[in-house]
Amino acid sequence: MEKERRLIIAGNWKMNKTVAESIDLVNGLKRELANVKEVDIVVCPAYTALSEVSKSILDSQNIRLGAQNMSENNVGAFTGEIAAVMLKEFSVRYVILGHSERRQYQKESDELIARKALAAHTASLKPIVCVGETLAEREGGLMEKVLETQVRGSLAGLSREQMEETIVAYEPVWAIGTGKTASSAQAQEAHAFIRAQLVKLFDETTARRVRIQYGGSVKAANARELMGQPDVDGALVGGAALEVRSFADIIKNSI
Numbered sequence: 001m002e003k004e005r006r007l008i009i010a011g012n013w014k015m016n017k018t019v020a021e022s023i024d025l026v027n028g029l030k031r032e033l034a035n036v037k038e039v040d041i042v043v044c045p046a047y048t049a050l051s052e053v054s055k056s057i058l059d060s061q062n063i064r065l066g067a068q069n070m071s072e073n074n075v076g077a078f079t080g081e082i083a084a085v086m087l088k089e090f091s092v093r094y095v096i097l098g099h100s101e102r103r104q105y106q107k108e109s110d111e112l113i114a115r116k117a118l119a120a121h122t123a124s125l126k127p128i129v130c131v132g133e134t135l136a137e138r139e140g141g142l143m144e145k146v147l148e149t150q151v152r153g154s155l156a157g158l159s160r161e162q163m164e165e166t167i168v169a170y171e172p173v174w175a176i177g178t179g180k181t182a183s184s185a186q187a188q189e190a191h192a193f194i195r196a197q198l199v200k201l202f203d204e205t206t207a208r209r210v211r212i213q214y215g216g217s218v219k220a221a222n223a224r225e226l227m228g229q230p231d232v233d234g235a236l237v238g239g240a241a242l243e244v245r246s247f248a249d250i251i252k253n254s255i
Contacts, residue, residue: 007254010237013046015046044066088124097116127166131154138174187214187229221253
């Protein structure tokens with residue numbers, strides 16, 4: 001049965017790639033993925049490369065630009081921060097918020113992430129809001145409690161219409177950059193639980209329309225099985241998004 005939700009696969013380049021390397025990567029993706037029309041493809045380079053990558057994909061029919069983070073503020077004395085309106089100048093369409101690395105290293109809270117999500121929507125950006133449990137939390141039987149807390153907190157204040165334009169990324173922290181991947185059954189279980197929380201927070205119709213990505217050591221070899229799960233609507237890819245072949249193969253194997 002064909003899914004009612006369109007797949008979205010985003011590459012989070014993290015703190016990798018110079019401007020020149022970023023251009024090479026996106027040009028390679030344009031060649032490899034020129035004929036892919038069934039998937040929303042997003043690349044999220046470092047801030048320093050947004051301008052040049054934006055120019056490189058101007059003529060692309062299927063690759064869109066994302067940013068890795070943004071401020072909850074629109075303007076002001078916030079040294080080192082980037083506002084949504086600044087991202088819009090580079091034709092950014094998506095922005096990753098609440099990635100586990102920012103939750104861990106920058107101590108970002110659910111409440112802060114919710115404010116960022118609202119600011120993104122105010123600027124007509126589509127937030128990719130990340131949630132996920134650590135290995136200790138999973139082994140302690142706390143997965144559902146952690147996900148419920150993060151989903152409720154990080155999406156607080158969004159309207160139904162805004163929620164439908166929000167992507168949720170389930171990233172089990174224990175599977176990010178470790179080579180470990182949640183099994184397709186584990187991924188489906190978590191995604192179904194997240195969707196059930198969206199039903200409680202919003203309603204059945206809204207929850208059914210929200211796309212939920214899986215992130216955590218996604219590879220070409222496991223992409224088809226993961227994307228085949230009923231509640232898995234795409235992937236947020238880290239390391240494998242840094243090479244043309246591996247990222248392109250994930251996308252092609254997902255169709």
